[in-house]
Amino acid sequence: MEDMKVRLKSTVLLYKKNPKRLALRFCSEIIDFDDEIGDIRFFFDLLNGQHSVKQIIEAYSERYPHYPDKAQTYLDTVNELKLIEFHPQDSSPLTHKQKERFSRNFEFFNSILPIGMNKYEIQNTLLDSQVVVLGCGGLGSHIILELAALGIGNLTIVDFDKIELSNLNRQILYKETDIGKKKVFVARDNIMQFNSKIKVNAIEKKIESPADVTKIIKGHDLVICVADKPRNEMVNWLNAACCTEKIPYINGGLDIRKAVFYSVIPGETGCTECWKSSLTEEKRKFIDEDNITANDYIAPAPALSALVSITAGAMVCETVKLLTDLQYASLTNNLKTFSFDDLTITTTEQWTINPECTCCGLNEG
Numbered sequence: 001m002e003d004m005k006v007r008l009k010s011t012v013l014l015y016k017k018n019p020k021r022l023a024l025r026f027c028s029e030i031i032d033f034d035d036e037i038g039d040i041r042f043f044f045d046l047l048n049g050q051h052s053v054k055q056i057i058e059a060y061s062e063r064y065p066h067y068p069d070k071a072q073t074y075l076d077t078v079n080e081l082k083l084i085e086f087h088p089q090d091s092s093p094l095t096h097k098q099k100e101r102f103s104r105n106f107e108f109f110n111s112i113l114p115i116g117m118n119k120y121e122i123q124n125t126l127l128d129s130q131v132v133v134l135g136c137g138g139l140g141s142h143i144i145l146e147l148a149a150l151g152i153g154n155l156t157i158v159d160f161d162k163i164e165l166s167n168l169n170r171q172i173l174y175k176e177t178d179i180g181k182k183k184v185f186v187a188r189d190n191i192m193q194f195n196s197k198i199k200v201n202a203i204e205k206k207i208e209s210p211a212d213v214t215k216i217i218k219g220h221d222l223v224i225c226v227a228d229k230p231r232n233e234m235v236n237w238l239n240a241a242c243c244t245e246k247i248p249y250i251n252g253g254l255d256i257r258k259a260v261f262y263s264v265i266p267g268e269t270g271c272t273e274c275w276k277s278s279l280t281e282e283k284r285k286f287i288d289e290d291n292i293t294a295n296d297y298i299a300p301a302p303a304l305s306a307l308v309s310i311t312a313g314a315m316v317c318e319t320v321k322l323l324t325d326l327q328y329a330s331l332t333n334n335l336k337t338f339s340f341d342d343l344t345i346t347t348t349e350q351w352t353i354n355p356e357c358t359c360c361g362l363n364e365g
């Protein structure tokens with residue numbers, strides 16, 4: 001490792017106009033340095049991909065012999081802040097076209113990665129991933145498009161509905177000429193035009209039991225559920241199937257001016273049964289009553305595309321976290337709510353894994 005050449009990541013911007021100060025900008029944060037003797041500038045100039053860690057320490061010590069340990073301290077600091085990378089990077093498993101298509105993706109991933117981690121591998125993991133999207137309506141169509149842009153290599157999409165004119169205020173995968181056609185097949189065809197390398201398995205099916213969910217999700221890495229019918233049963237079926245198959249899932253939906261979303265990693269984080277067991281008696285009673293009466297809005301349910309889009313974006317951010325080692329998941333053990341009224345995302349429910357849970361607990365081992 002000591003012989004590997006290092007450089008400042010391309011996403012770090014240096015400001016060197018004032019000779020006694022130096023500033024750098026990374027991810028919208030400005031880090032300011034006093035540079036009285038100019039050694040910091042000298043140090044940063046060495047981070048150009050031409051020198052190894054060993055050579056940087058030697059060059060610095062030669063120029064500033066009174067500060068023998070400083071170069072190492074500076075290196076530790078820029079390393080901790082994840083500002084440096086090896087140059088050149090390890091070999092890429094991606095084809096030339098994939099490298100070009102997803103270059104913005106892996107530079108984004110690289111801004112998070114510590115030195116020595118291969119940015120291409122994150123993209124490669126996404127290209128190898130198998131993701132199910134249950135529902136090709138508002139959230140589904142936004143999410144499917146986002147997943148295709150992200151480079152998820154294998155998509156299974158499920159829906160039974162036909163496209164109607166009233167869908168076109170938010171279901172952005174469809175056009176006026178698609179009205180009357182089955183959503184799932186139009187979604188597949190449009191996605192294939194957007195990214196012809198994706199393998200799309202389109203399943204026209206109305207989900208009617210946990211067994212239906214299990215059959216569809218087997219062998220996949222992640223399930224994204226945005227099917228809202230049947231409203232109450234769907235969450236239970238999804239949770240039961242994913243806990244049995246030990247497949248992580250993200251669930252999300254809209255309720256007028258609010259959007260809610262959360263994720264579950266079976267066996268690692270609390271499932272929806274764990275969540276329910278943490279609720280007060282009063283809330284549980286309400287959920288039970290809601291399950292029995294299955295009250296719902298009289299159609300048409302309100303929906304605004306921009307709100308759908310933000311929710312889909314948050315759920316696809318979580319997708320990256322669940323499929324790769326980039327960052328730990330953000331939506332596990334908590335329900336997040338996005339509100340149109342103040343445009344903020346807040347945590348509105350929290351829970352933990354319940355070791356006694358009959359859904360995710362009994363499957364341990």
Ligand SMILES: [Zn+2]
Nearest residue numbers: 271274357360
């Ligand atoms: Zn559970």
